[in-house]
Structures are given as structure tokens and as C-alpha cells.
Amino acid sequence: MVQLNLPQNSKILKGKYYKDKTNSSNLKKVNIYRWEPSNDQNPRIDTFEVDMGNCGPKVLDILFKIKNEIDSSLTFRRSCAHGVCGSCAMNVDGVNTLSCIKSHTDIKGELNIYPLPHLKVIKDLIGDLSGLYKQYESIQPWLKTTQTGKEKQEILQSEKDRSKLDGHYECILCACCSTSCPSYWWNGDKYLGPAVLLQAYRWINDSRDEEKQERLKKVADELKLYRCHTIMNCTNSCPKGLNPAKAIGSIKKMLATT
Amino acid sequence: MYEKNPLSPHLQIYRWHLSMILSIAHRIIGIVNSVAIILICLWTISLLFGEENYEIIKILFQSFFGKLLIISLSWSFSFHILSEIRHLIWDLGYGFDLKISKITGIITITGSLVLTVLIYLLGKNLI
Numbered sequence: 577m578v579q580l581n582l583p584q585n586s587k588i589l590k591g592k593y594y595k596d597k598t599n600s601s602n603l604k605k606v607n608i609y610r611w612e613p614s615n616d617q618n619p620r621i622d623t624f625e626v627d628m629g630n631c632g633p634k635v636l637d638i639l640f641k642i643k644n645e646i647d648s649s650l651t652f653r654r655s656c657a658h659g660v661c662g663s664c665a666m667n668v669d670g671v672n673t674l675s676c677i678k679s680h681t682d683i684k685g686e687l688n689i690y691p692l693p694h695l696k697v698i699k700d701l702i703g704d705l706s707g708l709y710k711q712y713e714s715i716q717p718w719l720k721t722t723q724t725g726k727e728k729q730e731i732l733q734s735e736k737d738r739s740k741l742d743g744h745y746e747c748i749l750c751a752c753c754s755t756s757c758p759s760y761w762w763n764g765d766k767y768l769g770p771a772v773l774l775q776a777y778r779w780i781n782d783s784r785d786e787e788k789q790e791r792l793k794k795v796a797d798e799l800k801l802y803r804c805h806t807i808m809n810c811t812n813s814c815p816k817g818l819n820p821a822k823a824i825g826s827i828k829k830m831l832a833t834t
Numbered sequence: 835m836y837e838k839n840p841l842s843p844h845l846q847i848y849r850w851h852l853s854m855i856l857s858i859a860h861r862i863i864g865i866v867n868s869v870a871i872i873l874i875c876l877w878t879i880s881l882l883f884g885e886e887n888y889e890i891i892k893i894l895f896q897s898f899f900g901k902l903l904i905i906s907l908s909w910s911f912s913f914h915i916l917s918e919i920r921h922l923i924w925d926l927g928y929g930f931d932l933k934i935s936k937i938t939g940i941i942t943i944t945g946s947l948v949l950t951v952l953i954y955l956l957g958k959n960l961i
Contacts, residue, residue, distance in 0.1 A: 582841055583840070586843070613839070616838075667848070688847070690847050693843060694841060697842050703842055809854055819931070819932075822927075
């Protein structure tokens with residue numbers, strides 16, 4: 577259901593203000609969404625004054641600096657720190673992105689950091705993505721073939737067929753696209769969302785897969801697929817420069833032409 | 835645990851960009867246009883019941899508000915047609931590239947304004 581306002585327990589309050597203690601002249605105000613599960617308070621926005629003279633260029637560097645030097649309770653996911661794992665996806669300056677490849681130097685004024693939109697918050701910047709993972713499982717993202725393995729024969733793929741997977745296999749499932757999509761916000765329980773549909777297309781399009789038609793039939797659903805209204809938020813936010821909107825458009829076109 | 839956990843902010847914090855604005859505008863204007871078409875149909879039907887009905891509408895349309903209404907509707911219909919063409923091109927599988935979708939978005943907006951002016955000039959018998 578479309579619910580434009582946040583529920584009562586999600587209304588954001590003004591939080592603490594951490595003044596700079598380094599006497600730096602090059603300060604940046606960083607506003608970060610905080611929520612502590614161990615008490616019953618509403619989420620809040622804490623403001624940190626961060627010394628930019630002594631900080632790396634990425635948004636993730638700021639988060640590390642705050643965690644190391646100002647407030648160690650700040651919680652966020654991160655792993656590889658160079659845009660390969662997809663753990664540190666969050667909403668930076670109003671757009672979903674990976675904080676590890678997002679430069680903060682081109683963001684003027686205060687920096688706002690929120691968790692990925694419209695998710696249940698587990699703590700601070702961590703949203704619950706288990707729904708998305710379940711949907712990912714539902715499209716059965718593995719090769720389906722009648723071969724049993726006894727044939728001892730490699731399933732070959734031509735260079736041309738392999739190139740059809742370009743722009744799809746690179747997806748790291750960071751969920752930036754799905755959580756940027758208003759359709760997914762309102763119908764996230766039924767609509768598969770751009771990330772999962774991009775993967776669905778990747779398997780539909782794999783020349784080695786033998787269940788193309790079944791896959792297409794499965795995804796052809798008013799709610800699962802056609803809730804996409806080409807809002808283009810997904811493509812706009814993808815930190816890997818992929819195009820989920822085009823993949824969804826291609827599935828729709830395939831369904832219309834077969 | 836689930837009841838207690840807050841929902842992270844969405845519309846409140848997401849930065850609006852062109853195709854997002856055009857998408858929601860397309861829907862809202864679609865609704866406005868359907869209502870407008872119903873009203874125009876009712877007006878046309880009311881003409882069957884005599885001349886005085888025509889006079890009422892004529893007075894309305896000659897007022898400043900009426901003229902504004904006609905111009906706004908010319909724009910909303912132009913916008914919706916162009917935006918729909920943009921969607922049809924997407925349905926054909928083209929124009930998903932970020933740059934191209936931005937260009938088609940700008941064409942939709944400027945085109946709708948140009949069409950409105952053209953309709954106005956046509957209505958005034960100036961072209």
C-alpha cells in the first residue's frame with residue numbers, strides 16, 4: 577500500500593551534536609541517521625563536525641573516521657571498500673550509492689547519510705534486506721539444464737551469446753536500485769524490484785539455460801513485473817553503472833513478442 | 835523484533851530528478867485529463883438540451899479563469915501525449931540510456947509548452 581508518511585515509531589527526531597575537538601579550520605557537518613534497537617526511542621539524526629583536513633576522499637572514509645575518533649557506536653556494513661562487495665550501500669546526499677566509491681568532495685554543504693530507503697532498520701545505517709534475498713531466491717538464480725553431470729561434457733557458449741550477459745552479470749546485489757524505486761517502496765512484498773528483475777533477465781538471457789520459457793512465464797505477472805513504470809530511479813542510482821530499467825523493459829518486450 | 839524496528843525514510847529524503855518528476859506528473863496529469871474529458875463530454879451532452887446551456891459555458895470560457903483553464907488543459911493534454919509517446923518508445927525497447935532518457939524528458943517538457951502555444955495560436959486563428 578502507498579503510505580507516504582513514516583509510521584509513528586519511525587519519525588525522525590533531532591539527535592546529538594558532536595562538536596569538533598581538533599580545532600580544524602576545514603570542517604564538514606555530517607548528518608547521520610541513528611537508531612538504537614536496545615531502547616524504545618525513535619530514530620534520530622546525529623550531527624558530527626568532521627575534520628576534512630585529515631580524511632580520505634570517500635564517504636566511507638568519513639564514516640570510519642567518525643567510528644574511530646568520535647563515536648564508536650556508529651554502525652554500518654562495509655567489507656571490501658572498493659565497490660566490489662556491495663555491503664556499504666546507503667543513501668548519501670539523497671541518492672542510493674556505495675559509500676566506498678562515492679566521493680564526498682563534490683558534495684557541497686552538509687552531508688546527509690541515511691540507510692537505504694523503505695527498509696526495516698536493524699541498527700543505524702543497516703537495513704533489513706532479507707525480503708529482497710528471498711525474492712532473489714524465488715527467481716532461481718542458477719543454471720537449469722537437463723544434463724545431469726554424467727555426460728562429462730562442458731556446456732559451451734559462443735562469444736556472442738556470452739556478450740549478451742554483459743551489463744547484467746556485473747550486478748553485485750547491493751540493493752541500491754531496488755530501494756530507490758518508489759514502486760518497490762509501495763509494493764515491495766509482491767513486486768520483485770529492479771535488482772531481482774535484472775538477475776531474472778540475466779538467467780532468461782543465458783544461452784546455456786534450458787528453461788527460458790518457464791522463467792519468462794514465472795515472471796510475467798501484474799505485480800511481479802509490471803509494477804515497473806519506468807521511473808528510472810534504479811538506473812540513476814546504480815553505482816556500477818548498470819541499467820536495470822532496460823533489463824526490465826527487455827523482459828516486457830520479450831513477453832510481448834513471444 | 836519486527837514490530838519495533840522503524841522504517842527508514844524514503845520519499846522524505848530521496849533527491850528528486852527529472853524522470854522521477856515526469857513519471858509522477860504523467861500519472862497525476864493522466865487523472866486530471868480523464869476528469870477533464872468527462873466534463874467536456876457532459877458539456878457536449880448538455881448542448882442537446884438547449885441554447886442556454888451553450889451560453890453558460892460561453893460566459894465561463896470568456897472569463898479570465900475560463901481562458902486559464904483552457905490553456906492549462908491544452909498543456910496537460912500536450913504533456914500527456916508526448917510523455918505517453920516517450921513511454922511507448924521505452925516499450926519498444928529504446929531510450930533507456932540515462933542520457934537519452936534525460937533528453938527525451940526535456941523534449942517532453944519543452945515540447946508540451948511549444949504545443950500549447952501552437953494550440954493557442956491556432957485557436958486564435960493566428961496561424
